[in-house]
Amino acid sequence: MRTRAIDKHFYLNYLKKAEEFLQEAEKAIENKRWNASVSLSIHSGICAADALCIFNLGVRSAGESHNEVVQLINKINIGNINKIRQLLNLIDIKNSAEYSESLMSEKDALTAKQNAERFLLWVKDNLKR
Numbered sequence: 001m002r003t004r005a006i007d008k009h010f011y012l013n014y015l016k017k018a019e020e021f022l023q024e025a026e027k028a029i030e031n032k033r034w035n036a037s038v039s040l041s042i043h044s045g046i047c048a049a050d051a052l053c054i055f056n057l058g059v060r061s062a063g064e065s066h067n068e069v070v071q072l073i074n075k076i077n078i079g080n081i082n083k084i085r086q087l088l089n090l091i092d093i094k095n096s097a098e099y100s101e102s103l104m105s106e107k108d109a110l111t112a113k114q115n116a117e118r119f120l121l122w123v124k125d126n127l128k129r
Contacts, residue, residue: 001061001063001068001071001072002061002062002063002068003059003060003061003062003063003072004059004060004061004062005058005059006054006058006059006060007058008054008055008058010054011050011051011052011054011055011127012051014047014048014050014051014054014060015047015048015051015123015124015127017043017044017047018044018045018047018048018051018116018120018123019044019120021040021041021043021044021047021116022040022041022044022113022116022117022120024036024040025037025038025040025041025044025109025112025113025116026113028040028109029106029109029110029113032106034103034104034105034106034108034109035097035103035104037104037109037112037113038093038097038104038108038109038112039097039098041090041109041112041113041115041116042090042091042093042094042097042098042112042116044116044120045086045087045090045091045115045116045119045120046066046069046090046091048087048116048119048120048123049061049069049070049072049073049087049119049123050069051123051127052073052076052123052126052127053069053072053073053076055127056076056078056126057072057075057076059072060072066091066094067088067091069087070084070087070088073087076126078126080122083118083119083122086115086116086118086119086122087115087119089111089112089115090112090115090116090119093108093112097112
């Protein structure tokens with residue numbers, strides 16, 4: 001697994017990105033832009049995971065697979081399978097949302113946003129420790 005060392009204080013930058021992506025995902029839903037909303041929700045989840053890893057481990061995943069971030073989160077030993085499942089759900093839809101000919105639906109957008117919201121809330125709770 002490849003990682004990149006990041007000074008701990010930069011976790012705030014990743015947290016800010018996660019929050020901004022999530023806010024824009026909500027706006028995209030309001031404008032019925034399902035594809036954009038799903039992609040923004042995915043990136044919110046990834047940035048939130050990076051914030052959590054930087055805060056606790058001083059590294060973020062730099063591998064080719066976003067699934068590797070789950071291995072890092074497991075090293076923190078705060079794992080909650082339901083919350084990690086929300087991140088994995090976001091990662092699982094990434095290829096379809098961003099690289100395939102498929103279009104995302106309203107249901108996809110709402111589900112992705114909900115997963116991103118819940119994961120970000122869990123991350124924030126674990127940054128207080």
